[in-house]
Amino acid sequence: MVSDPPRAPSRGPRASRSESRLDELREEAARRGAVEGGGVRAVGSPLPQDVATVGYYGHPVVKPPVWTWEVPLYFFVGGLAGMAAVIGLAAYAARQSPLLMLDALRLAALGAVISPLLLILDLGRPSRFLNMLRVFKHRSPMSVGVWTLVLFDGAALAGWALLEWFDRVTFWLGPDASRFALKLALLFAAVLGAVLATYTGVLLGATAIPAWASHRALLPFHFGLAGLGSAAAVLELMGHRLPALWLIGTAVAGTETCIGFWVELRRGGIADRVLHRGLAAWTLRVAGFLAGPAALVLRLEGPTTAAAICFLLGALISRYGWVAAGRASARDAEAALAG
Amino acid sequence: MPGNAARARRTVGFFTDPTLCIGCKACEVACKEWNQLPDDGFTWLGTSYDQTGQLGGSTWRHVKFVEADTARGAQLAGPMVGGDGAEDPFGWIFLSDVCKHCEEAGCLEACPTGSIVRTEVGSVFVQDDVCNGCGYCVVSCPFGVIDRRPKPQPGAGGAFKCTFCYDRQADGLTPACAKVCPTGSILFGPLDELHVQAEGRLATLRERGYDDAQIYDPRDTSVQGIHAFFLLLGEPERYGLPPSPKAPTAHLPVAWAAAAWTSMLLLAGTIAAFQLW
Numbered sequence: 001m002v003s004d005p006p007r008a009p010s011r012g013p014r015a016s017r018s019e020s021r022l023d024e025l026r027e028e029a030a031r032r033g034a035v036e037g038g039g040v041r042a043v044g045s046p047l048p049q050d051v052a053t054v055g056y057y058g059h060p061v062v063k064p065p066v067w068t069w070e071v072p073l074y075f076f077v078g079g080l081a082g083m084a085a086v087i088g089l090a091a092y093a094a095r096q097s098p099l100l101m102l103d104a105l106r107l108a109a110l111g112a113v114i115s116p117l118l119l120i121l122d123l124g125r126p127s128r129f130l131n132m133l134r135v136f137k138h139r140s141p142m143s144v145g146v147w148t149l150v151l152f153d154g155a156a157l158a159g160w161a162l163l164e165w166f167d168r169v170t171f172w173l174g175p176d177a178s179r180f181a182l183k184l185a186l187l188f189a190a191v192l193g194a195v196l197a198t199y200t201g202v203l204l205g206a207t208a209i210p211a212w213a214s215h216r217a218l219l220p221f222h223f224g225l226a227g228l229g230s231a232a233a234v235l236e237l238m239g240h241r242l243p244a245l246w247l248i249g250t251a252v253a254g255t256e257t258c259i260g261f262w263v264e265l266r267r268g269g270i271a272d273r274v275l276h277r278g279l280a281a282w283t284l285r286v287a288g289f290l291a292g293p294a295a296l297v298l299r300l301e302g303p304t305t306a307a308a309i310c311f312l313l314g315a316l317i318s319r320y321g322w323v324a325a326g327r328a329s330a331r332d333a334e335a336a337l338a339g
Numbered sequence: 340m341p342g343n344a345a346r347a348r349r350t351v352g353f354f355t356d357p358t359l360c361i362g363c364k365a366c367e368v369a370c371k372e373w374n375q376l377p378d379d380g381f382t383w384l385g386t387s388y389d390q391t392g393q394l395g396g397s398t399w400r401h402v403k404f405v406e407a408d409t410a411r412g413a414q415l416a417g418p419m420v421g422g423d424g425a426e427d428p429f430g431w432i433f434l435s436d437v438c439k440h441c442e443e444a445g446c447l448e449a450c451p452t453g454s455i456v457r458t459e460v461g462s463v464f465v466q467d468d469v470c471n472g473c474g475y476c477v478v479s480c481p482f483g484v485i486d487r488r489p490k491p492q493p494g495a496g497g498a499f500k501c502t503f504c505y506d507r508q509a510d511g512l513t514p515a516c517a518k519v520c521p522t523g524s525i526l527f528g529p530l531d532e533l534h535v536q537a538e539g540r541l542a543t544l545r546e547r548g549y550d551d552a553q554i555y556d557p558r559d560t561s562v563q564g565i566h567a568f569f570l571l572l573g574e575p576e577r578y579g580l581p582p583s584p585k586a587p588t589a590h591l592p593v594a595w596a597a598a599a600w601t602s603m604l605l606l607a608g609t610i611a612a613f614q615l616w
Binding site: 059135228 | 403478480481487496498581585588590593596600601606615
């Protein structure tokens with residue numbers, strides 16, 4: 001009788017008993033200095049790790065933003081809606097395109113509905129959104145921004161409703177009163193809209209996050225400009241091909257090109273190095289390319305539709321890029337310690 | 340702690356002295372137990388005896404284990420002498436970190452709901468029943484203290500940090516961490532008295548040859564001083580403390596000026612574009 005070849009020990013109930021599992025554990029231990037295992041915990045002594053040269057074992061000094069996808073999208077939508085109201089006022093003042101004015105106010109009103117929803121969705125406790133309206137704190141950009149948004153919502157929705165049903169309003173209020181109401185609503189929507197599009201830059205700039213704070217003067221300008229370009233681009237996609245919109249689109253794309261070069265060439269030291277390397281930096285570079293040179297060249301040489309889409313993509317990605325840069329910057333202990 | 344500071348409306352503080360700390364973490368345990376905070380997990384982080392990592396929504400005291408090795412850099416705890424009389428190049432020091440209760444508090448200023456307030460003892464306090472979890476305080480703290488508590492922890496979604504044991508202070512009791520500290524490394528008391536004590540301790544340490552001893556209380560920065568201050572051996576960076584922290588409110592004038600100029604420029608520019616063309 002031929003004896004059985006020596007058998008490998010039974011694998012037992014735990015599938016993890018294998019040489020590759022041991023290799024995996026060894027790698028994890030080498031990499032992390034600790035091992036997370038089923039029911040096993042290293043006790044008795046700490047596993048030393050190479051001492052980081054920066055700070056306390058290289059641990060982050062400031063906390064990264066807890067915001068999720070809604071907030072960068074809100075920056076985009078709010079900026080677009082706010083600047084659409086600015087275009088609405090400009091079209092009204094020029095008295096040249098009532099249809100453009102109506103579409104601009106429609107955009108503003110739509111953004112006025114979507115923006116608060118995005119903001120509420122991001123809250124840790126959405127049911128308490130109204131708590132933001134129990135106080136006004138001028139030293140809190142979040143507080144100023146929320147109040148701006150609420151007032152803008154009122155003005156934009158009023159302006160849109162007045163325009164949409166102007167005949168009926170005139171019938172009820174008379175021509176003078178209805179025209180005055182429209183003017184007032186458009187003016188308020190435009191001024192509040194401009195603040196809505198720029199305050200988000202203050203919101204990021206006035207924080208403890210090094211990369212944001214070091215660009216506190218750029219961000220409001222950058223975001224406001226992107227908002228204006230986005231509003232013009234959407235109006236163009238809706239079929240409005242006015243020279244004024246083309247001029248705005250060209251000027252904005254040109255300025256965004258300059259901003260892109262400026263951010264790239266300005267070496268703000270340790271504080272903004274996350275803008276020069278890593279995923280966030282490349283996100284911002286792609287966004288800057290789309291909203292800057294690409295949109296500009298397409299506008300001058302190619303179809304306006306392509307230029308508009310290109311700019312919108314760039315403006316949207318840029319907001320995500322800046323929030324990602326904030327996250328990366330918060331992880332950079334050296335930047336926070338250099339302060 | 341003499342008398343009831345809350346009733347007397349007297350500004351109180353913590354003075355944390357790492358040269359007296361033995362790294363027992365009793366302050367962490369007392370804080371967790373008194374304030375009913377979820378644990379941080381019990382895995383070693385590979386950073387000395389630190390199992391806590393960082394301050395956060397459920398971690399309001401954090402004992403840092405700062406190791407120093409002459410082969411690598413500055414000696415923090417002074418030369419250690421081993422059993423055989425030979426000098427051991429290894430030194431370490433423990434620091435129980437906590438919310439600094441800043442004079443100009445970034446979190447308090449940033450809070451849009453008015454949930455974060457200054458109490459009658461000068462501390463910075465989060466009213467959990469008001470906080471709506473917007474998360475703006477999280478990025479506004481120059482020390483990375485406050486954080487939003489994730490699911491499934493109790494109170495998830497809200498921002499939490501050290502309360503300075505406001506509930507205990509209201510009853511004239513010492514905060515839990517200071518009460519359990521076995522070596523007097525965490526002192527609690529009227530802020531002005533603590534500063535006098537700290538100066539005395541600093542002089543003693545200097546006399547004993549700790550030339551790099553210093554008080555960490557960034558009064559000359561926009562933070563304008565902290566109510567929970569520290570004595571340090573060596574540079575603050577080694578403890579993960581920014582040497583010149585900035586209150587984010589210091590950035591407001593420049594940022595708002597940029598927003599105002601941009602708003603005016605874009606309004607005027609857009610109107611001009613439509614007028615010209």
